[in-house]
Amino acid sequence: xxxxxxxxxxxxxxxxxxVSLLTFLLxxxxxxxxxxxxxxxxxxxxxVAAMNEALGVNRPLPVRxxxxxxxxxxxxxxxxxxxxxSVSGQVGDRLAVxxxxxxxxxxxxGLVGVTCxxxxxxxxxxxxxxxxxxxxxxxxxxxxxxxxxLSMVFAVKLRLFPAIGYTPFSQSPGKWFMGLVLPVxxxxxxxxxxxxxxxxxxxxxxxxxxxxxALRARGFAERTIIVKHVLRNAxxxxxxxxxxxxxxxxxxxxxxxxxxAMPGLGGLAVSAAAxxxxxxxxxxxxxxxxxxxxxxLVIEVLYALVNPKVRTR
Numbered sequence: 001x002x003x004x005x006x007x008x009x010x011x012x013x014x015x016x017x018x019v020s021l022l023t024f025l026l027x028x029x030x031x032x033x034x035x036x037x038x039x040x041x042x043x044x045x046x047x048v049a050a051m052n053e054a055l056g057v058n059r060p061l062p063v064r065x066x067x068x069x070x071x072x073x074x075x076x077x078x079x080x081x082x083x084x085x086s087v088s089g090q091v092g093d094r095l096a097v098x099x100x101x102x103x104x105x106x107x108x109x110g111l112v113g114v115t116c117x118x119x120x121x122x123x124x125x126x127x128x129x130x131x132x133x134x135x136x137x138x139x140x141x142x143x144x145x146x147x148x149x150l151s152m153v154f155a156v157k158l159r160l161f162p163a164i165g166y167t168p169f170s171q172s173p174g175k176w177f178m179g180l181v182l183p184v185x186x187x188x189x190x191x192x193x194x195x196x197x198x199x200x201x202x203x204x205x206x207x208x209x210x211x212x213x214a215l216r217a218r219g220f221a222e223r224t225i226i227v228k229h230v231l232r233n234a235x236x237x238x239x240x241x242x243x244x245x246x247x248x249x250x251x252x253x254x255x256x257x258x259x260x261a262m263p264g265l266g267g268l269a270v271s272a273a274a275x276x277x278x279x280x281x282x283x284x285x286x287x288x289x290x291x292x293x294x295x296x297l298v299i300e301v302l303y304a305l306v307n308p309k310v311r312t313r
Contacts, residue, residue, distance in 0.1 A: 012293045016286065020072065023285040024065050027278045034081050034276050057081070057278070068282065077283035082275045087283035090268060095287075097166050097264035100176075101183055101256065102249050102291075108188025109195055109245055114238065116192070117199025118226065121207065131196065138193030144255040147186035151259065154182060164261035183260045187252050191245045198241040202234030235306040243299040250288050 035051035036043060052058050068078055077087035120131040155163035161182050167175035206212065207230060215225050254266030261267075265284055272280035 015293060016289060019289045020069070020282065020286050021065065023282050024068065024278075025061070027281050028061055028064075034278070038082055068279070072286065077286065078279040080272075080277050080280050082277045082280075087280050090280065091265065091283055091287055094264050094268050096168070097262050098253055098257070098266065100169075100180055101187065101253050101262065101264060102246070104180055104184035105188035105191065105249055105253075106242075106246055108184055109191045109249075110242060112189060113192040113195025113242075114199050114231075116196040117238075118203055118231070120196065120200040121203035122226070132200070135193040135196045138190060139197075141190065143187060143190040143252045144259055146190050147183070147256055147259040150182050150186050166260075166262045166264075183256050183262060186259075187249060187256050190252065191249060194241050195238065195245060199234070199238055202237055203230055206230040206234050232306060236303060239299055239302050239306070243295055246295050247292050250291060 034057050035048040039048055039051055056064065071078055075088060077091065079086055080090065116131050116135065151163050154160050162175075162179050163182075165179060167179050169176040203226075212225060212230065215229060216222075253264065254269060256262070257264040257266035258270060265287065269281060269284045271277075272284065
């Protein structure tokens with residue numbers, strides 16, 4: 001386990017550096033003028049130039065990146081160009097929203113995906129084909145379209161859940177839960193399809209092995225065979241798909257947060273891009289990268305738990 005943590009730490013530092021550098025360069029190359037965006041398209045050119053000078057966007061790119069990097073190492077992601085508010089503060093205020101959405105969606109994806117995959121492999125017949133068809137349909141439907149349908153049916157028509165907004169858990173746990181139901185279901189169910197497909201394939205492959213027939217011949221209960229042996233042996237590829245799905249959720253959360261008007265990191269990224277707020281876009285990109293690196297660490301740890309050989313590599 002210690003080797004896994006060391007490998008993770010060694011690989012995380014260059015990944016963070018490369019992502020932050022590429023993000024900085026790409027955002028800096030976006031056409032537009034931050035000063036004119038702030039002052040308006042009809043602003044006096046001298047005032048626009050003075051604003052850009054005050055914002056520091058006229059300095060050489062290496063100097064600007066180095067100044068940002070020195071602050072980022074200590075947790076200071078700089079100040080927003082358009083509002084002069086601390087980017088770290090904005091990220092901290094919105095972090096709970098995005099983490100609540102992704103954590104809930106991950107639970108839904110894991111439960112629905114694995115359960116449907118196991119049932120499809122065990123039952124077969126029309127039920128298996130129905131689950132497979134539903135999984136394929138889930139992979140084909142865009143997540144934002146599914147979110148709009150859920151909002152229209154359960155929020156607008158049936159009025160069971162709020163259509164937009166987010167209530168902090170500390171303010172009202174009940175309203176927090178109700179406000180997350182539709183966003184979590186939209187993101188989680190959309191991502192469950194590949195997990196169900198991989199689970200079905202893995203379980204079917206394991207069910208045909210000799211040890212399963214031997215366990216059945218010795219009188220082991222079918223549930224014990226599936227849970228303690230088949231799923232454990234089929235877990236590695238399922239974990240891989242779950243890791244890929246979670247990484248994709250960070251991109252999907254941007255769409256979901258905008259559909260349901262949730263004040264998360266996705267909404268912050270969209271507003272920063274619209275206002276050409278380079279510093280804020282840089283900060284959000286780095287935070288998302290940290291999430292992805294942590295997810296990869298969790299995957300490595302889970303591999304080690306289900307496959308002892310990984311611990312000795």
